[in-house]
Amino acid sequence: MKQADPSTEVRNVARAAAHWLALMESGTATDRDRAHLQQWRDSAGAHESAWQKVQLLRQRFHKLPSALAMATLDRPDPGRRALLKQALCVGAVVPTAWLLTRQLPLDAWRADLHTATGEHTDVPLADGSTLQLNTASAVNVDMQARLLTLVRGEMALKARGVAPFTIDARYGRITLSHSDVCVRLNAGDCQVSVVSGTVQVQPVQGAALLLREGQQVSLGVTGAGAIGPFDPLQPGWRERVLMAQNQPLGDFLRELSRYRAGWLRWEPGLETLRVTGSFQLDNTDRILSLLAATLPVQVQTRTRYWVTLVPRNNQA
Known part of the structure; x- marks a missing residue:
């Protein structure tokens, strides 16, 4: 037969x-x-x-x-x-x-849920949990196994329901129940931040860790780094806000570039300027205009996808 x-x-x-x-x-x-x-x-x-x-x-x-x-x-x-x-x-x-x-x-490689550059989505799950995807992110969802696989980018999960969730994040697995966690895949590591509750983290190498509210750890191919506090401004993307408190401009622009298509460049001399404020991510061009209005920089736009920041009154 x-x-x-x-x-x-x-x-x-x-x-x-x-x-x-x-x-x-x-x-x-x-x-x-x-x-x-x-x-x-x-x-x-x-x-x-x-x-x-x-x-x-x-x-x-x-x-x-x-x-x-x-x-x-x-x-x-x-x-x-x-x-x-x-x-x-x-x-x-x-x-x-x-x-x-x-x-x-x-x-098979294509994810169940994904966002484009600059896009953000909230997905209510059947058990009352909430999944959020940040810019340029992708997740596979298996509700039967209560398994989420972060393929790329950044996600947040506010877990509810009776059974725990597991997040597979390439460099380790995160298990949580009635907790709130952010997970971000970078080029060579994975960052796990606990907004509320507690989560168990099992790196690909080494012993399991217990993270509590306000704690963060980075996972890599050799295991977990040191547990430390995370910046409370970090999860601002969940409200479509990029927040900075006396942050070096270079670091701020590297983060901002995740939300823009094309090239965003700046001269090395601008790296150490300081940025403070809350910026709405629905218009990154406006964010650049606000930077030019408050810092000694100017924005040079060759095309929509090729933008350079230079010191004010300096010609590129």
């Missing part, structure tokens, strides 16, 4: 999850439909995992159907109703396509 192709089974589960999502959002689902959905989710771990993934992916596309629905509900002509129907189909198909491509071996 020929065995079923595992990839085909995964595709079928993904399609079923997307179809259930489309039904639940159609406005026509009955109590019986919701009961059948719950039975389907409970019948296999793969079903529940696919359901959680398709809900997470759906977060990225919820605006399209809603916007078109608002434009058509109070204008009952056939053309607009057809457009709404098409939009609702797109809303169901897009997460299906995303979910299916992530099940293919060719696309």
Whole structure:
């Protein structure tokens, strides 16, 4: 007897999850439909995992159907109703396509959730936890195993629910329950900061560590560094704010460059100037203008993606 192709089974589960999502959002689902959905989710771990993934992916596309629905509900002509129907189909198909491509071996490297440079997203999880992604970040999500894998960039997790979460961050694993943690992958290490509660950290090398509120540690290929306090201004990105308190301008600009596409350069002589303030990350050009207004620097813009800071009245 020929065995079923595992990839085909995964595709079928993904399609079923997307179809259930489309039904639940159609406005026509009955109590019986919701009961059948719950039975389907409970019948296999793969079903529940696919359901959680398709809900997470759906977060990225919820605006399209809603916007078109608002434009058509109070204008009952056939053309607009057809457009709404098409939009609702797109809303169901897009997460299906995303979910299916992530099940293919060719696309296995692509993360479940990701942000572009300068983008930020908040994702509510089914158990009441909240996942946040900072600029240029990517995370894989396995709700069945309660495992988050940080592929790149920076994330924050406010963990809730009964069972603990595990975060795989390349240089170690972080386990937490009813705690709040920020995890950032750098070029050669991983930084773990505890905003509230306690977390257990298991480096790839060495013994496990217990971090408490206000503590931070860096993990690398050789193990963990010394535990120390973290800068309370550091998690400001979660509120879309970049904060500095008497910070060297060079360090500030290196951090700011994470939120800008293209090249941001500055002359070495500006490194030691000091910056203090709270800056809204939704407009990094305005941040550069504020720096020029308060420090002896000027901003030279060749293109939107090529910006240089030089001492004021100095020609590059």
